[in-house]
Amino acid sequence: MMPVNYFFKHPVAVKLREEGRAEGRIVERIASVLRTLDRRHIDVPDSVRQRVRNCTDPDLLQIWVDRAYDVTDAAELFDDDQV
Incomplete structure (x- = not known):
């Protein structure tokens, strides 16, 4: 008998x-x-941590991932964002 995998x-x-x-x-x-x-x-800071955790836009998060390699201050992640 074949297993049922239609689900x-x-x-x-x-x-x-x-x-x-x-x-x-x-x-x-x-x-x-x-x-x-x-x-x-x-x-x-907690404000930056919360803003990152509350974001649900994968494209914006990818921008922040890329910026995280270059910033010297965590708030710089959000520079030029239209959020």
Whole structure:
């Protein structure tokens, strides 16, 4: 007898997996921003930490990940942002 795997191809299951992946990417980018600043020994005030953690835009988070390698102050992450 063949195993039944039709549930995994169901549109609801597919959508849930896609949403989970997107959420996982957001969580990882948030962690990357904060981890990079920490590894660079840059002080991260609570206001900056909260703004990063509250962001749900993966494109903006990627910009902040890239900026985290160059900034000298955590608030510089947000320079030129239209948020």
